[in-house]
Amino acid sequence: MDDRFAFSIQTGSPEPIYRQLVEHVRRRVAGGQIKAGDELPSVRELAQLLAVHPMTISKAYSLLQAEGLLERRRGLAMRVAAQHQHAQPAASRIELLRPALARAAAEARQLQLAKATVMKLFSDILDEDEHP
Amino acid sequence: MDDRFAFSIQTGSPEPIYRQLVEHVRRRVAGGQIKAGDELPSVRELAQLLAVHPMTISKAYSLLQAEGLLERRRGLAMRVAAQHQHAQPAASRIELLRPALARAAAEARQLQLAKATVMKLFSDILDEDEHP
């Protein structure tokens, strides 16, 4: 399947959809899965696929464009901007993950869970993700 | 120090304050740090401590009462309900942590980070938390 369409959103989440999209794209660009020059699905296409309002997609794209990650070309699909090097080295990328890990660690402590128990579950989840 | 007051909130977070409080209390009860019969700080006390409006605290307490975790006694401070065993075994508690871990794992995959790198950072963060 077209990799451009491997988006996933959770409508029930408290995190707004447009923000889920923004961060999803940011991470996939940082990880090199989407490269400079790649085209993104059109607003209408993606809106239909995710069953959300087109303006929601548009808002996400606009934010990404405002920060220079995407470039808008009249009449054409949005494209990942070439002007900057977006893919980041692992040493930088790992820092983008820190907030999510810190949050999980805080919850683990409040739940009084042993480190080994937590690490084991996390390891299992990471393995599942590799072979979905 | 009085353990009842070990609350922490982040005002800058997109997660509303009242919800942070609700989940904080839920986890501390599940972890056994707050036990059945324990009194919670009063609405006004906690509001002053966290520098938020009393109604924000009240909203959190009301939700916890609605789900049966707290019980209200007219004119007295809220108390952890005695009717159910709230502290849960580790096997149950670990499941409460799964969503946070799953989210971190999803982000790690989008960032194309190697499992070993991710596990290492998580391990470090867990260690930091133990000796703050």
Added chain:
Amino acid sequence: MDDRFAFSIQTGSPEPIYRQLVEHVRRRVAGGQIKAGDELPSVRELAQLLAVHPMTISKAYSLLQAEGLLERRRGLAMRVAAQHQHAQPAASRIELLRPALARAAAEARQLQLAKATVMKLFSDILDEDEHP
């Protein structure tokens, strides 16, 4: 007239307004007058109609959403959740009425009123309601 707006509250009652609304909606859903998928009046609309503060309406709606009766759709009006069959058979609905009848019966006994007298008045009141 729009049936969605057949709300009624008593501001003088000791029962809080938001709770009157919650129970009103619950009963009208159980009775099938409001069906799954139906939209409720907006917070601001209903607040103006009932001459109460919008937050009072919002509080009632939030509680109904927390118990799964309503579903929130970002930016759109609240809607009766489709996931469960809410309208209940008469055998179930009659049980929802039991507390009110039991209370009336207890008061009747304390007033030392004869059963026939009480039944007659209740019958009259029920008839009045049908032809208001």
Added chain:
Amino acid sequence: MDDRFAFSIQTGSPEPIYRQLVEHVRRRVAGGQIKAGDELPSVRELAQLLAVHPMTISKAYSLLQAEGLLERRRGLAMRVAAQHQHAQPAASRIELLRPALARAAAEARQLQLAKATVMKLFSDILDEDEHP
């Protein structure tokens, strides 16, 4: 058992305890079960029996005294005042029951219940009460 002690309160009810007591006494006096000159249980006795704060009992008694139903005698138990005829004819007493019946009728209508169904259940409940 001593009839003066046939009080019943519901601590979980939204109706305040002191008001439950006030209305309970009013109805039992109106019904003639408690007569002029009868002594009521002492504040401490009743507080212990109902497991509530003595001040709550005292507040109820004070309200009843303020409206002339009870009279307080220093060092002695409260007594139903003799100065007025409290027991009321059935024609008056039935009106005291109207609010509870009207409420039940309103709920029945919202639940879309047939009159016959409602009357049947009410009849059953009245019968149960007679032979508890």
Added chain:
DNA sequence: GTGGTCTAGACCACT
């Protein structure tokens, strides 16, 4: 002292 309810009104986020 305790919590609850409500109003007034600002600001935000989403469609």
Added chain:
DNA sequence: GTGGTCTAGACCACC
């Protein structure tokens, strides 16, 4: 337009 969150502050009821 929709609902959500929060503040400021008044008033009430209960213990």
